[in-house]
Amino acid sequence: MAEAADEAELGLLECRVCFERYGPGGQRRPRNLPCGHVLCRGCVEALGGPERRRLECPFCRRPCGLCETSDCLPLLQLLELLGPGGRSPSALGRAAGGAAPPRLQLSLGGWGSLLNPTGVAACRRSGRLAVAHDGKKRIHVFGPSGSCLQRFGERGDAGNDIKYPLGVAVTADGHVVVTDGGDRSVKAFDFEGRGTLAVREGFCLPWGLGATPECDVMVTDAEAGALYRLTADFGSGKLKKCQLVRSKLTNPRGVAVCPSSGAVVVIEHLKTEGPSSCSTRMKIFSADMTLIGQMDSFGLNLVFPSKIYTTAVAFDKEGCIVVTDVCSQAVICLGKPEEFPIFNPLVSHGLSYPVGLTYTANNSLVVLDSGDHSVKIYSSA
Template sequence: MAEAADEAELGLVECRVCFERFGPDGQRRPRNLPCGHVLCRGCVEALGGPERRRLECPFCRRPCDLGETSDCLPLLQLLELLGPGGLNPSALGRAAGGPAPPRLQLSLGGWGSLLNPTGVAACRSSGRLAVAHDGKKRIHVFGPSGSCLQRFGERGDADNDIKYPLGVTVTADGHVVVTDGGDRSVKAFDFDGRGTLAVREGFCLPWGLGATPECDVMVTDAEAGALYRLTADFGKGELKKCQLVRSKLTCPRGVAVCPSSGAVVVIEHLNTKGPSSCSTRLKIFSADMTLIGQMDSFGLNLVFPSKIYTTAVAFDKEGCIVVTDVCSQAVICLGKPEEFPIFNPLVSHGLTYPIGLTYTANNSLVVLDSGDHSVKIYSSA
């Protein structure tokens, strides 16, 4: 470990422009350029000139705006581990004693298979994954080994038509439920692709989905600012109740339900202009839909080293809230609702634009990366 630390200090923790050691604060804070090179904040600002608007990477000459740079989270974590004088034994002890980070086990899909994917969900009983995308057949079902078992949801098919899928979940009884932005509906299918239920009335723009342990489905309505609970017999195609459980939400999209406690977390988008100019907010509710916590991008930025723009959320088997962050291209654990928020990056490299997240029954982490049109599965050990 001492040799590894020495090599890290020589090759990683110095700015290659000014050759000063990176630091967690001020002008020495490491910043990512869009091209992938890392400079300290002082050099970034110096290269941007007096107006501090645009700069050119000194290594590859790619131009960018200062607003396109972001904190380099892996380096910040390494600096914490190394400490001001080199290797930090106490930090190393925490790292050695804590859970091992997940490692990439399998990658599915790709450009030739998935087109602009929008959602991913796991069936806890069978291990199958349902992926919603914009290809000819909107839903791909992958088996535990990664093989494609089924494709369905072709647009125009009278029996299983899906016009534009926005979200997907899988109920405990094995039904694939999809929000369709094309006709503003919620549709349910079995794993063979047979449509069993379509709810086409009452929604303005249904978006996110989360299945409860009781086989109910939580649905966000981004345009109406609402959260609904659907109770149905999906096998018989009978809708029993569509209940409004929360209103006056701000453009709610992603939603997740904790399998153990029944807690619900919703992602609100506070502005719709894009990650560069807007922020997101997480609202956490108890099983009886009492608000127990919330935090937006600005508040998280006061606690953590970078702005978090959340695109997807899930609960792990311990009941911790896990989110995707497209600003740092990472997956981050924010802790349990009662301790929210902590900051524990789970995946900090290898992702391009993570927009979907789920866990399998064996606690494998599944990330949907729309940047390279793939599903990436990480083992928990």
């Protein structure tokens, strides 16, 4: 009975639009829609628009009027039963045997230190973080304790010039690789900031980067609609191969490689007609670049309670796809490629505009928040 009560509270006492816990009164009071779905009063009124006359159910799209909604008496009775001292959803998740959500452990940077950051990557060997941003020195290297160890990539500085960084990755042998939109190149550095390689030919607009376990780098070209595999000896600065592995993509940006399986996820940014003029699409490829799945914002919206506009993607140690969503200002786990998509919010509070995502060797979640120019590190559950 205790486990059943835990599961009921975890699944029922949270509005699936705003993810706020229901309450007995005010904006958090649960309301029934005629279709049977339940929202909090605040979300019902927000969906009804300024005139508050009609709304569309965000889950099944059935239209209804605000006068057709009613109090959800079973949930109100459950709230009364639990009382004001009812346990929080995170605690209930642990009691029911589920994994606890990650907790904010450390926040780095901030305005004045980072300026409009665009990418973050972790060195699994040393624990260092490389952050790309638009400040004077384009790359900041942070140590595991959060101290800034190195800054490099000042524009115009011969040998390590970075004009406009778009993405960053760290290879398994400890080199920082950056896509530079200013001169449409891919550049590699050691952690001291010394440039070791610059590939300036063949790219239209290199954007996203994903490091493979073999020290190769996957590079998206947003303008060419292509995905490349870059093989190089970064230490000696020798380019071995730049191989086109996928073409006919639509404005590809973020990319991630699964360390265990070699699966690759690419985020495409789409232009659509109508009030919502932009959406994203995720394409999942096997290690041999066979397409094994895809889903766009519209398709995800049919499965999940809110539209997902993805800006970054990563794999956790279990091989699950994890994305940032700027619509809900959240980090969401979408499951393994073979079970994609599921819906498991990992971080739903405290983010402004998440644009970067990576995992450290100890499975800490690292989120780059461009909204407040910071790097937020969450301990693993």
